[in-house]
Amino acid sequence: MGTDSGNVVEIDQTNVRAIPGYQAVVDYLRREITLGRIRPGDRLPAERKLAAQLGVARETLRQALRILEGSGQVVIHRGAAGGPVIQEALIDPQMIKLDMAGRAESILDLAEFRSITESAAARMSAERRSDDDLARMHEAQAELLAASTKHDSRLADTTFHLAIAASAGNSMLLQSIEDARVKMFAPVDLMSFEFVKDSSYEAHEEILAAIARHDADAAGEAMRAHLATTKLEFERLIGDAAPTA
C-alpha cells in the first residue's frame, strides 16, 4: 500500500469539447424548439436585441441563425416588420428511423432514464403541486385533445410532461428530464407521432387524476406505465427501420 502513488493516469477524450459561441446559440434555440417553448410561427426578437439578450455579438448570433436557416428551422425576413421566424422543419422519416436504429441502445437507456426521473417527478408533484401547477397540466391536456396535427400533439405532450416535472419543485430534476426529452426527441422532432394522441391522452388523464388527489404512489406508477408504453413504441420504430440487424 506504500507505492500506489505516482500512477500515470488514463485519459478519456470524450468529455473534452470546446463549444464555440455560435454553436451554443444553435444548441439553445434548438432545445427551446424541441421543448416547445419556441413554436413554429413564433418570431424571435430582432438580431441586435436578441444578441444582447443572449450575451453574444451580433455577428455570432448571425452565424447561428445561418445554421438554423440552413436546416430549415428559421426563415429571416428583412424590413421594418421583419426578423427571424421559426419554421416547422421537415425531415425525411426514413432518415430518422435509420438514425434511431444507429443509436438504439442509447435510446433504450434514455427511455429507462425517463421512467426513473419522471415517475419520481410525478410522485413529488402529487405531494407538492399547487393549484396553478394543476391548471397548467389540465391546459396541456386540453391542447392535446384539440391538437389537429402531429406536431401539435407532440408539443402538447411535451408541455404536459414538463408541467409535471416543473411542479416537482426540484431544479436539478427538471433539468435532467428536459435533457432526456431533448436527446430522445430532438432528432425525431416531426414524424409519425399519431400514437401520442391516440394512446397518451388516457394515460395522462390517469396521471393527472392521481396528482390531483395527492396520491403519490398512483401518480408514480401511472407515469411508469405510460413511459413503458412509449418505450415500446420506440422499440417498434427501431425494429421497423433495422430488421436486418
Add this chain to the structure above:
Amino acid sequence: MGTDSGNVVEIDQTNVRAIPGYQAVVDYLRREITLGRIRPGDRLPAERKLAAQLGVARETLRQALRILEGSGQVVIHRGAAGGPVIQEALIDPQMIKLDMAGRAESILDLAEFRSITESAAARMSAERRSDDDLARMHEAQAELLAASTKHDSRLADTTFHLAIAASAGNSMLLQSIEDARVKMFAPVDLMSFEFVKDSSYEAHEEILAAIARHDADAAGEAMRAHLATTKLEFERLIGDAAPTA
C-alpha cells in the same frame, strides 16, 4: 385560437455559454479529480502526449495546466522524470461552509436528486450486477475500512457509489449520478468528512448485502436511507455556517 402565432419569444440567457478549449480541459481534469479517478500523487502524461490524447494543441493544454497550477491542484516538474503531478488542494473550511450556505437550496435539490437516481441505480444493480461488479463494491468497502485520511475516505465512498451506478448498466443514469456527485462535492472536496467513514461503512454494508442477494427493493430502500443521512449531514454543515439566516 387563430392568432396564437407570431408571438415574440422570451429569451433565457443562462443556457448559452461558449466553452473555450482550455476551459473544457480544466473542467474535465477537475471532474476526474473530484470523482477520484485521478488522485493526488498521480502523474499526468507528458504535455505533448497528454495534449494528443485530449485532442487539443499543446499550448491549449498548457493554458489549462496553468489554471490548475494557480488553484494549487497541479505542480509541474521539468526534466526527464518530470511532468504534471496532481496535488491535494487545500481550501479554508470556513470558505467552503459559506459557499455551501450560499447555495443551500441547490444542495438540497442535489441531495434529493441523488436519492432518486442512486436508489434506482441500486435497484437495477441488484437485478443486473455481475460478480465482477460485486467484487468492485467489496473492494471499495475494504478501501473505506482501511482509509487513514479524510481524503481517502471520501475517495472510497465515491468509488463505492460509482461502482453501483456503473453496474446498473445505464450510461445516461451513470452520467447523471456522476454529475450530481461532482456538483455536490467539487467545491467541498476536502473538509471534515469524518462522518463518511463513521456512519457510511455500515450503510454501505447493508446496500451491498441487498445487491449481493439480488434484493432490489431492499437495495433501493437502503440507498435511500443512506442518502437521507448524508442529506442531514449537509444540512447540519449549512446550518453551522449560516446560523444568522
Add this chain to the structure above:
DNA sequence: AGCGATTGGGCTATATTCTGGACCATTCCC
C-alpha cells in the same frame, strides 16, 4: 563527469472565432 533522452518553457506564424462599431439596403407603416 559527461552524454543522451525526456520533459517543460518559450516563441513565431497562421487560422478561427468573437467583439464592437459603422454604414448600406430593404421593408413596413403612417
Add this chain to the structure above:
DNA sequence: GGGAATGGTCCAGAATATAGCCCAATCGCT
C-alpha cells in the same frame, strides 16, 4: 413620400487554437 425598424455587409482588433521549432532543465546511464 418619409421615417423607423430591420437585416446585410464590412472592418479592425482581441481572444483563442494550432503546428512547429528551438532552448533549458533534469534524470539516468555509462
